Amino acid sequence: MSRRHIGLVASIACLLALSPGPIRIRRAAPPPVAVLQTAERAPTPPATPSVPAPPPAIRHVIIISEDGLRPDVLSEDLTPRHMELMEEGTKARVAETIPESDTLPSHASMLSGFGAEEHGLWWNSYKSDRGYIHVPTVFSVAHAHALKTAMIVGKPKLRHIAVPKTVDHFERPSYLCGGVARRAGTYFASDKPDLLFVHFSDPDEYGHSHGWMSPEYLRAVHNSDRCLATLLDAIDKSELASSTLVIVTADHGGHGHRHSGGRRAAIDREIPWIIRGPGIPRGGIIPETIHTMDTAATTLAALRLPRTPNMGGFARLARETDVERDP
């Protein structure tokens, strides 16, 4: 390079350095808040266009499953806290579980986004020699991205979903929901898990022993409502309340003394589905049928985690434009 060229290059460099132009402005501009918040979480591939961007304030997700709770039993008299929750958030007009409407297969689909053929948990009791769910779960995906995961449950068979090293805390404080709700509330406030699954046994227990919709079943549903109130009180009093998404659902409905007829009896497949939290409309109704796999998809989207390849379900982080309201 000639001396003249060197002089020219030096002059241009000097001009650029002194220039108050766009280079300096671009460097000085702070990155947008959304970028900071995304970067704080694990790397996430771009969401598909059909998945709405999650509201930035969600930091914790709690999934509460009330075993055997039929959605048509919810009422002001029997389940006032559920009715309040629907006003605080959005509910599904119709929600259903998989055709294999039993506790273990259905929870496995709810927490993985896969059907029973893929997730492999087609039986319905705890069998220690049968190992664990065959597909990734919301817990395994969250744990792989350094989030803290927990399950506090009433039934031991749900351990088949807690693959070792994917659930940081697994606990069974009691069979019925009183002990589970109190412990889950205390644990959430003190240990601050990013993802918590809570399971109440009561409606199912009294449905089997006395029949779905019997007076004893209705009492158990009322008790489950009080357990939900206990847990929601603990969440709402905690410092995490404003950043927590809550999903309330169930694994199946039931009729007579059973609930296994999901292929023939729609009432065995019907479940409640209520979502409340940052950015979720108040008093909204999702018009499309919700499937239990949507719980897994919604949980992953809310925590900005990638979907498991080939999983089912849609993220249902409802916006005002997505919901209807009863007249």
Ligand SMILES: [Zn+2]
């Ligand atoms: Zn069940």
